[in-house]
Amino acid sequence: MTMSRRTFLATSGLAVVSVSQLSGRAALASIPEAPVQSSALMQPPLFPTSGPEYRPVVTLNGWTLPWRMNGDWKEFHLVAEPVVREMAPGMRAHLWGYNGQSPGPTIECVEGDKVRIFVTNRLPEHTTIHWHGMLLPCGMDGVGGLTQPHIGPGKTFVYEWQVKKSGTFMYHPHADEMVQMAMGMMGLFVVHPRDPTLHRVDRDFVFLLATYEITPGSYVPRIMQMTDFTHWTFNSRVFPGIDHLAVRKGDRVRVRVGNLTMTNHPIHMHGYDFKVTCTDGGWVPESARWPETTIDVPVGAMRAYEFDALYEGDWALHCHKSHHTMNAMGHDLRTYIGVDQREIARRISRLIGGGYMAMGSAGMAEMGEMEMAAPDNTLPMMTGFGQFGAMEMGGMFTVVKVREGLAANDYGDPGWYRHPEGTVAFEYTGPGRASGPPPPAPAPHGTAVPKSGNATGLRAVRPKGGHRGH
Numbered sequence: 001m002t003m004s005r006r007t008f009l010a011t012s013g014l015a016v017v018s019v020s021q022l023s024g025r026a027a028l029a030s031i032p033e034a035p036v037q038s039s040a041l042m043q044p045p046l047f048p049t050s051g052p053e054y055r056p057v058v059t060l061n062g063w064t065l066p067w068r069m070n071g072d073w074k075e076f077h078l079v080a081e082p083v084v085r086e087m088a089p090g091m092r093a094h095l096w097g098y099n100g101q102s103p104g105p106t107i108e109c110v111e112g113d114k115v116r117i118f119v120t121n122r123l124p125e126h127t128t129i130h131w132h133g134m135l136l137p138c139g140m141d142g143v144g145g146l147t148q149p150h151i152g153p154g155k156t157f158v159y160e161w162q163v164k165k166s167g168t169f170m171y172h173p174h175a176d177e178m179v180q181m182a183m184g185m186m187g188l189f190v191v192h193p194r195d196p197t198l199h200r201v202d203r204d205f206v207f208l209l210a211t212y213e214i215t216p217g218s219y220v221p222r223i224m225q226m227t228d229f230t231h232w233t234f235n236s237r238v239f240p241g242i243d244h245l246a247v248r249k250g251d252r253v254r255v256r257v258g259n260l261t262m263t264n265h266p267i268h269m270h271g272y273d274f275k276v277t278c279t280d281g282g283w284v285p286e287s288a289r290w291p292e293t294t295i296d297v298p299v300g301a302m303r304a305y306e307f308d309a310l311y312e313g314d315w316a317l318h319c320h321k322s323h324h325t326m327n328a329m330g331h332d333l334r335t336y337i338g339v340d341q342r343e344i345a346r347r348i349s350r351l352i353g354g355g356y357m358a359m360g361s362a363g364m365a366e367m368g369e370m371e372m373a374a375p376d377n378t379l380p381m382m383t384g385f386g387q388f389g390a391m392e393m394g395g396m397f398t399v400v401k402v403r404e405g406l407a408a409n410d411y412g413d414p415g416w417y418r419h420p421e422g423t424v425a426f427e428y429t430g431p432g433r434a435s436g437p438p439p440p441a442p443a444p445h446g447t448a449v450p451k452s453g454n455a456t457g458l459r460a461v462r463p464k465g466g467h468r469g470h
């Protein structure tokens with residue numbers, strides 16, 4: 001390690017310094033560029049240009065950090081900084097992240113690689129990065145005060161180690177952790193096997209679970225919140241802003257999910273059973289892989305599952321805690337199911353001069369279509385439209401779209417599934433009806449909306465953005 005650093009500094013001392021505020025030994029060296037991502041949409045996978053071949057991952061609503069080779073070192077540059085993250089069309093959060101986004105870019109490398117990661121701090125307070133699950137020298141573990149001095153504002157630190165094993169890992173600060181993780185500082189770190197035939201899949205999706213309390217009309221998370229969050233996110237995005245997972249029928253598919261929230265999330269996928277193949281501790285041996293349709297992802301852990309995409313359709317993929325598939329939610333409302341509120345509504349309308357509407361007597365599904373009036377920068381609690389109507393979802397919800405004949409590496413949204421005739425649940429209209437109605441004419445993706453606007457002047461959030469190819 002010492003030798004390599006000396007060599008590194010000696011060979012690159014004359015190169016241009018691309019970051020103005022540097023400290024310590026790194027100031028003598030050229031620092032790799034720190035690419036910045038302005039889009040919150042899924043970026044194409046980053047195929048390796050040198051070294052062993054591998055199937056790169058795609059990060060839902062995210063991207064992979066480009067690197068450069070310096071001798072036999074793979075060099076990356078992360079910049080910790082305030083960012084604005086669009087959580088779904090119509091709502092932006094003021095977070096802290098890396099290189100323009102929260103979560104930060106996914107880092108990818110290969111088992112055995114020597115990685116050198118420059119971390120520049122553009123936050124108003126100190127930080128560090130801990131490489132969760134990684135086997136490395138203790139002094140590279142990133143625990144402020146314990147294994148290294150903190151990275152002060154304006155400073156750049158260097159982490160370097162040889163990556164021992166493949167798998168899925170995460171990165172996040174280990175400095176003022178409660179604040180910095182509540183503000184969105186986290187990212188994924190995927191290490192591919194050196195032998196590309198091991199654990200081979202055709203599509204490999206990754207995302208992190210993160211939670212925020214951003215009260216209606218505000219932009220900055222309330223960092224003291226511990227349990228009662230308003231935004232339950234995949235990669236700091238909520239439904240209907242979360243990318244769909246486009247999958248070609250017949251592909252072998254892996255989904256890797258990391259949890260950096262403060263509660264567990266049972267991630268459920270419809271239409272399939274799957275095998276759990278990897279945790280942040282490593283690959284599960286073939287004989288020990290267990291079947292599931294829901295995989296609970298514990299706090300501070302990662303789970304990957306795999307399946308063969310045999311069944312075409314639009315299959316929901318979501319957290320099974322029903323409050324986690326809602327947006328901007330207050331949890332202190334009373335239950336009015338079975339309560340006749342008509343007289344109350346009349347009286348309140350008289351008091352406030354009209355316009356009061358009581359809700360909840362028959363459940364809350366009506367909210368899915370109406371989308372309640374809300375302050376600026378606030379998403380409806382229940383929202384999104386599919387080809388058959390309102391989906392009444394939010395938060396940790398997306399769709400796996402399995403289709404025949406997609407091109408390899410095409411992750412663009414294929415639109416809604418065209419159900420074969422007679423395979424959609426239908427209304428019973430009396431005896432003698434042998435099969436269901438013909439499917440509705442498939443609407444182009446993003447336009448299947450019942451009607452625009454309504455009496456309360458609401459902003460409807462439609463399932464349009466968030467998918468590559470649109």
Ligand SMILES: [Cu+2]
Binds near residue numbers: 264321
């Ligand atoms: Cu959940």
